[in-house]
Amino acid sequence: MSVLVFIDHNQGSFKKNAFEAINYGAQTAAKLGGTVTALVLGAANEADLAALGKYGAQQVLHVNDARLNHFNTKAYAKAVVAAVNQTGAQVLVCSANNNGKALAPYVAAQLKAGLVAGAVDYPQTDNGFTVKKSVFSGKAFAYVTVNADKKVITLTPNTFAPSEQGGAAAVNALSVDFSDADFGVKFVSENVVKGEVPLSEAERVVSGGRGMKGPENWGILEDLAKAMDATLACSRPVADAHWRPHHEHVGQTGGTIRPNLYVAVGISGAIQHLAGVNSSKTIVVINKDAEAPFFKAADYGVVGDAFEVVPKLTEAVKKAKGL
Amino acid sequence: MKILVCIAKAPDTTAKISFTDNDTKFNEAGVTFIINPYDEMYALVRAIELKEAGLANEIHLVSVGGADTDAVIRKALALGGDSAFRIDAATNDPYTIGAQIADLVQKNGYDLVLTGKESIDYNNGAVGAVIAGILGYNYIGNASKLELSGAEATVSREIEGGEETLAVGLPLVVACQKGMAEPRIPNMRGIMAARTKPLTVVPAVDASALSSVTRYEMPPAKQGVKLFTVDQMDDLVAALINDAKVL
Numbered sequence: 001m002s003v004l005v006f007i008d009h010n011q012g013s014f015k016k017n018a019f020e021a022i023n024y025g026a027q028t029a030a031k032l033g034g035t036v037t038a039l040v041l042g043a044a045n046e047a048d049l050a051a052l053g054k055y056g057a058q059q060v061l062h063v064n065d066a067r068l069n070h071f072n073t074k075a076y077a078k079a080v081v082a083a084v085n086q087t088g089a090q091v092l093v094c095s096a097n098n099n100g101k102a103l104a105p106y107v108a109a110q111l112k113a114g115l116v117a118g119a120v121d122y123p124q125t126d127n128g129f130t131v132k133k134s135v136f137s138g139k140a141f142a143y144v145t146v147n148a149d150k151k152v153i154t155l156t157p158n159t160f161a162p163s164e165q166g167g168a169a170a171v172n173a174l175s176v177d178f179s180d181a182d183f184g185v186k187f188v189s190e191n192v193v194k195g196e197v198p199l200s201e202a203e204r205v206v207s208g209g210r211g212m213k214g215p216e217n218w219g220i221l222e223d224l225a226k227a228m229d230a231t232l233a234c235s236r237p238v239a240d241a242h243w244r245p246h247h248e249h250v251g252q253t254g255g256t257i258r259p260n261l262y263v264a265v266g267i268s269g270a271i272q273h274l275a276g277v278n279s280s281k282t283i284v285v286i287n288k289d290a291e292a293p294f295f296k297a298a299d300y301g302v303v304g305d306a307f308e309v310v311p312k313l314t315e316a317v318k319k320a321k322g323l
Numbered sequence: 324m325k326i327l328v329c330i331a332k333a334p335d336t337t338a339k340i341s342f343t344d345n346d347t348k349f350n351e352a353g354v355t356f357i358i359n360p361y362d363e364m365y366a367l368v369r370a371i372e373l374k375e376a377g378l379a380n381e382i383h384l385v386s387v388g389g390a391d392t393d394a395v396i397r398k399a400l401a402l403g404g405d406s407a408f409r410i411d412a413a414t415n416d417p418y419t420i421g422a423q424i425a426d427l428v429q430k431n432g433y434d435l436v437l438t439g440k441e442s443i444d445y446n447n448g449a450v451g452a453v454i455a456g457i458l459g460y461n462y463i464g465n466a467s468k469l470e471l472s473g474a475e476a477t478v479s480r481e482i483e484g485g486e487e488t489l490a491v492g493l494p495l496v497v498a499c500q501k502g503m504a505e506p507r508i509p510n511m512r513g514i515m516a517a518r519t520k521p522l523t524v525v526p527a528v529d530a531s532a533l534s535s536v537t538r539y540e541m542p543p544a545k546q547g548v549k550l551f552t553v554d555q556m557d558d559l560v561a562a563l564i565n566d567a568k569v570l
């Protein structure tokens with residue numbers, strides 16, 4: 001079985017999630033005894049495309065069409081379907097980032113492929129084709145068996161470590177027969193926080209709750225985040241009260257994140273909050289109430305006043321990192 | 324302008340999650356079911372706001388599920404919406420669900436289909452895109468804003484580290500998340516009105532499942548929290564660096 005990996009990128013710059021996806025595709029192809037092809041849509045530079053081989057891509061297909069420089073589910077899906085047909089791939093892999101989450105089920109429906117959204121492990125292929133994914137907002141796992149000939153898998157970010165293994169890949173152009181109707185989505189503007197690792201990709205996150213008392217107190221969390229090289233998040237009441245912007249809100253109705261380290265400060269640990277963060281590898285809780293439910297979900301904890309604990313923790317981090 | 328809002332039934336956010344039948348079935352005993360929060364708070368409420376603003380004439384709700392879904396549909400009708408359909412199929416395969424709804428969309432001709440960003444039980448975030456994929460409609464996932472003017476929508480969606488704004492032609496499927504609408508709760512009048520709003524049961528169309536859950540598993544229990552006092556911050560940092568290896 002051959003594998004096609006959809007590679008997301010931002011104006012030609014490839015991020016970790018792209019390497020994770022190639023690596024997953026390469027390992028899956030090796031297991032299934034097939035080849036792995038990476039698909040890149042829109043402008044990207046030739047050397048960067050060939051370098052995807054380092055992470056395991058044997059071939060890179062490139063659709064160099066300026067209309068694809070902005071993501072658009074329908075047009076992207078057409079290109080992916082064309083690439084699946086050309087390569088004869090039976091498995092499509094992509095990152096479960098914002099673009100991948102929109103694209104994968106759209107393509108799956110068009111190919112009548114079975115979908116596993118948010119895989120946390122490699123496929124088990126001894127008896128059918130089964131992939132483990134997280135369900136019930138991180139409270140359980142499900143083993144999803146694909147009953148269709150074609151399979152589409154999206155990968156939970158920050159789950160599969162990319163490793164460098166190969167050399168340069170051959171880059172081949174793919175031309176797709178688009179029509180105007182494929183481009184019904186027009187880019188208007190974007191608003192991106194500059195110079196900060198996005199929450200969904202962050203390996204470390206410092207998060208504040210109502211225990212922080214007010215937006216004027218976020219300075220100590222910013223200092224801690226800076227020392228740890230972490231991204232800021234918050235609980236829902238904090239975003240609802242406009243202490244912090246909505247994109248920082250994590251939990252059941254906010255973002256779902258899976259960093260290596262999640263530091264929760266002045267957050268009680270309501271089940272709806274945990275739903276968004278409980279897959280974090282290590283959780284540190286700072287709360288003045290020893291009975292706060294978050295301690296049950298934590299690996300490390302400090303019972304104490306945030307306004308005293310956080311600056312001391314920041315100092316300790318700086319000292320250890322020689323900052 | 325006719326809007327279809329897709330409503331999934333979901334276990335209450337505080338429900339205890341457990342499984343029966345050798346970990347092959349979700350244990351519904353003692354579980355209260357609610358409207359999937361994204362569908363209620365973002366998709367449905369935004370549809371109601373658009374109708375109140377005079378930008379939509381009619382809101383229909385649809386849920387794919389068995390008779391035990393009716394109570395949740397009535398709850399949704401209490402918030403708003405003119406009538407509802409329940410498509411009679413019990414499945415959790417996103418293709419089967421999406422194919423049912425796509426068929427209804429084709430029959431009734433909706434200009435706009437709204438879903439939640441994901442269901443809180445299966446967390447696929449798939450059904451909206453499946454509907455759009457089957458019909459060849461435009462699709463915007465993880466949307467945080469939606470404005471309408473004539474046959475065009477202006478939609479903002481989450482991208483890594485921020486959001487982007489797009490102009491999109493109708494018909495269109497949008498999956499809704501935070502930012503989309505102002506929170507609201509049903510009032511007495513809405514609850515009374517919901518009882519008499521039409522809820523039509525529609526037979527399922529043929530669309531076999533392309534995936535199935537063969538087994539569930541609980542995550543390994545946490546080891547228990549290791550506590551540090553405020554004077555042991557160096558030790559905590561050492562643990563994060565040397566034991567957890569996350570700093």
Ligand SMILES: Cc1cc2nc3c(=O)[nH]c(=O)nc-3n(C[C@H](O)[C@H](O)[C@H](O)COP(=O)(O)OP(=O)(O)OC[C@H]3O[C@@H](n4cnc5c(N)ncnc54)[C@H](O)[C@@H]3O)c2cc1C
Pocket residue numbers: 208209210211212234235236237238249250251252253254255265266267268269270271272273276286287288289292304305306307336360
């Ligand atoms: C359908 C639904 C969806 C929801 N979705 C979300 C969601 O996505 N995300 C989310 O976060 N919530 C969500 N909630 C809300 C959730 O139930 C909680 O109300 C919320 O998480 C509480 O936020 P908090 O922990 O910041 O505040 P609180 O619960 O008020 O907790 C504040 C904590 O700070 C501690 N504290 C106070 N002062 C200090 C101090 N000086 N130093 C240290 N600690 C201090 C207190 O001991 C307390 O534990 C949802 C609720 C529902 C019903």
Ligand SMILES: Nc1ncnc2c1ncn2[C@@H]1O[C@H](COP(=O)(O)O)[C@@H](O)[C@H]1O
Pocket residue numbers: 329330331332359361362366385386387388417420437438439440441442443445446447448449450451
């Ligand atoms: N059984 C269902 N009936 C109607 N709509 C559904 C159903 N399941 C999912 N949806 C819609 O699709 C969205 C995404 O669900 P999912 O793909 O299961 O994560 C939900 O937020 C609902 O709006």
